[in-house]
Amino acid sequence: MKRTIFSNQLLPWLLLAPQLAITFIFFLWPAGQAVRQSFLREDAFGINSSFVGLTNFRALLSSPEYMNSLQVTAVFAVSVTIMSMGVALLLAIAVDRMLKSARVYTTLLVWPYAVAPAVAGILWWFIFNPTIGVMPYVLDVVGYDWNHISSKTDAMLLVVIASAWKQISYNFLFFVAGLQAIPASMREAAAIDGAGPVRRFFDITFPLLSPTTFFLLVVNIVYAMFDTFGVIDATTEGGPAQATNIMVYKVYFDGFIGQNIGSSAAQSVILMLLVISLTVIQFRWVEKKVEY
Amino acid sequence: MASITLENVGKVYPGGTRAVGDVSIDIADGELIVLVGPSGCGKSTLLRMVAGLESITEGEVRIGDRIVNRVEPADRDIAMVFQNYALYPHMSVRQNLAYGLKNRGTPRSEIKRRVDEAAEILQIGPFLDRKPRALSGGQRQRVAMGRAIVREPAAFLFDEPLSNLDAKLRVAMRLEIKQLQKRLRTTSLYVTHDQLEAMTLADRLVVLNGGRVEQIGTALEVYRRPASVFVAGFIGSPAMNLLDARALPHLPGSAHAGTIGIRPEDLTVTPDGPIEFSVTAVEELGAQRLVHGLANGEAMTITQPSDATLSDNMRLSFDRGNLHLFNRETGRRID
């Protein structure tokens, strides 16, 4: 690595300034505000606020609505992760087998990743729209009455599909790279050792892919929990009856629509703690490189 | 235990590359055959066709008396040692050895017996519970061998198994492989690009060039009577001198041959020899030295004892029986 020596002490700081400013204005400052406000309660007019300690947190943890949101988030995050990783892995395995002609295929599969969550949400909202969408029509033929506006299950399915779809391309790329990194001779040796394709996958490929899988697991959970606001907002807005009101959406809803700043701030602090712990887990594991 | 027969075997890769053409080899039961040739001549392709890892596009491969063209690798009763060893990194050495047996439903006690026996033969007992990455290159090589021998297959296939080892270990392992093969008497097909390794290991060697067989024979046969200019230049170190017959019209046989070959060790310095030789460089090897020079404008190398006195211009003589004559058009040997 080449070391640059700055004769002017100010220049390095000037060069760093824009990035530091962005981090400070859009991350550190709001985060600090959230932590501060999570310990405050505003009066009904939003003029005065008073320190209330952990009251906001206590209220949250005893609120059935928040408990529901935790549960919904868990179901949502697990479903999105399994679905996006599962589909991506299947596609990656298919591509890995015929990588020569896979260029076009790979490029096509990467497109969804460039689509903003809200756009993805609207796209799927159209596809699944009970009156004008194409999927309810198809499902009707097989005898399923799709309606995500009234059915909790349908609503959850819709947001899961819309969120997972976008993430598949990202996962796919990592899985293809992971599969390509496994020497062909490893699978050939297993084939000679009498392992059929399925056994080969579970005994050799999957264990050797575990660092990639673990990395994606964390990334996808983080994505599902924190990065899907746009999808929810464009499709179900948390409904029906709170069925898709995941934690990030509830932060927004309680804070901006419900004007309950204290509770909203406490919720974001909890979310922040979750992100931090997931990140810590990830780094711990990456350091250990996943044992094999 | 089985013989292996290749009959007019050829391989055209999808996309049209011809890697192998019209190769016929009979490998007797218990024999060690070495495929040798320069990089890209199709050795690996041929071996992988026998293993079942590459489809056979022309001809027929038989293991024992069974045609295996359409048989899966697992069902060909062969074991293969890969150049990069291809050990399963997430399994211990013991699991690596046992994997093939486990997949075939071998009883546990039998697996243990065979793994322990192989570990004993290859002296890898102390490493059985380690993961491959905790082993040295040489130890990994042994584990790869162990994985082949526990299966007690009809044939071993080796694809340059020693090329990742340092020179000294390579020589030691070469000998061990030879001894092991003689002891187990398992039919073996061994691929290498190293002609010395090929000569020392092989019962018979198959010299390949451009996907075709140039010559099949024992090390001595190939060394003493190379069947073509290519074999003459490829087998033997230092390489045989291959001279254009037109440049040396006074040599016997030069009238009807295109190329005249003579090995450096078959040339002797004598005051009245027929070849005039001017020295351009000397390489010291310890026991002997290689003397490079020109004879009638043709590059030529001779070997001399390291205590011999050299002068810039010398005359060389040879025994007529040591000349190798090759056809100008075909490059094949003329007798």
Ligand SMILES: Nc1ncnc2c1ncn2[C@@H]1O[C@H](COP(=O)(O)OP(=O)(O)OP(=O)(O)O)[C@@H](O)[C@H]1O
């Ligand atoms: N999968 C493939 N598709 C197309 N051509 C291939 C493929 N594998 C090998 N070839 C070509 O076939 C020829 C023989 O290759 P092969 O690997 O058998 O050579 P080799 O003798 O083993 O060489 P080396 O000593 O370098 O390992 C080469 O020209 C190579 O480019």
Ligand SMILES: [Mg+2]
């Ligand atoms: Mg090769």
